[in-house]
Amino acid sequence: MQKQSWSQRTNVAQALGKIDGETRAVVPPIHLATTFIRDDDNQYRSGFVYGRPDNQTVREAEAVIAMLEGAAASMVLSSGMSAAAAVFMSLAPGDHVVVSKVMYWAQRNWLLTDAKSWGIEATFVDSDNLDAVRAALIPGRTKLVWIETPANPLWTVTDIAAVAALAHGVGARLAVDSTAATPVLTRPLELGADIVMHSATKYLNGHSDVVAGALATNKQDEFWERIARFRRSVGTILGPFEAFLLIRGMRTLDLRVRAACASALDLAARFDGHGCVSTVLYPGLSTHPGHAIAAKQMSGGFGGMLSIRVKGGEAAAIKTAARVALWKRATSLGGVESLIEHRASVEGAGSPCPTDLLRLSVGAEDPADLFADLDSALRDAHRN
Structure with missing residues (x-):
């Protein structure tokens, strides 16, 4: 049987079937090194230079998340808030965003306070009301619509496909906080979303022993590259031990x-x-x-x-x-x-x-x- 035909449940249970090449261990090793040897000609053909922008264990966690979401790429960050902030901070100053009124409170507070110093203008709407979403969009200025569904703590449900159509109609991207739904129940990229965010601290890890965030994208475009540069520059990559535990959690x-x-x-x-x-x-x-x-x-x-x-x-x-x-x-x-x-x-x-x-x-x-x-x-x- 070809691996591609296995179900999502099977692939995640086996962490994509990763086997350690040296020991043949069924559990992937933790790669803790922060720096790597150059080749004789001063190149880095291993693909690794330094631990702040990249890590092999982190890559393996990202591969599992990308599979779960049906994504072109994913990245893991040091917390759910750092994942969400990376998206908003990759916008240009003065960009307008439309955001769910009911959402994770720390992110809501950040958007109402510190995010303003980055030039982010946010309009909060009842995202389950499509007329309210439509009225809040500003053609040419709205660059991002951010929804959370089901939304914490009222468990409000927003129609992802309908909001995606509205956002794309004015040239904006749709990002979905899918922490509560998880990719087991909903895959927002398949419904038209551009980016999915998870507080991986929650269901993806599932054991109350890791703080982590995750993003997944439907395409590796210039905006995704800006998010990646932000993580690399600011240093919000997830640590390798946390990435290892996250892989462990996702297997169940x-x-x-x-x-x-x-x-x-x-x-x-x-x-x-x-x-x-x-x-x-x-x-x-x-x-x-x-x-x-x-x-x-x-x-x-x-x-x-x-x-x-x-x-x-x-x-x-x-x-x-x-x-x-x-x-x-x-x-x-x-x-x-x-x-x-x-x-x-x-x-x-x-x-x-x-x-x-x-x-x-x-x-x-x-x-x-x-x-x-x-x-x-x-x-x-x-x-x-």
Whole structure:
């Protein structure tokens, strides 16, 4: 059987079948060297000069991500924020961007503050509203549309193909933060996106022990080269040990994501109509406003993330989070352990996140245990 005919799940499980040429190890070695020997004639025919712009272990992680996304190329960076910032900082001063209102809070805050000193003018829109996206575009000035779908922490769903058509219609690129969907469920490049971003800290790694970011592109054009130059110049390449761990994490990506999707759907259904919960936000529920679009562009599940809005408001939500035993009260998402977080406390003033909302990242535990623990915490919070 030819390797090209293997499924995405098989290829990622085997890390593209990489075998160490010297030892025949089935796990790729970590290349830690920061500098490399020149040839006798002063050339670098190995292709490696110095560790800041390039590394073999990093290349291997990038090859897996490119395969997962069906991309022409990918790059890994030191964090999800560094990956996102690299895209925006590769624009020209004065360029206009259209951005989802609901998105990762640290990136949103950066765009509202420090990014302005780079001359980036951002318009925030409800990206699930195509009329709002269309109205925000400025022909000749809008150079980038950035959407996150499903969007953290409300899990708003944006039609990638429709927004891609709108962006391309005014000469802009579309970048998609697909952290929550992962390439297991959605491949944005196939839907018309130009660039995909992942906080690889989350599902791609999946074990809460690596901070990393990833970008993938549909073509290696001049803009992609600008992003690569930015990473090289600023030095935001991922470290080789982190790249090694990222490869390790991605080998179980398909299994972890599908298990998390099944458990998240189970929990969403159980909490839908729960006496202590006013609303469940999960694209897999037919009552979710983005369910039809999610069903169209997500294959195999609706993600491992959901949020619940707790009756009794902010106080009841915080009490609930304080009373869990199995769920871990911690930030981040996409790991094998299930996490619960009161997002409004983290995001602060100006956040679009309701104060009664608890964000849930569903891990690998038995969903019946997860339900029992949170159900008990909800009921206890409402009794006291």
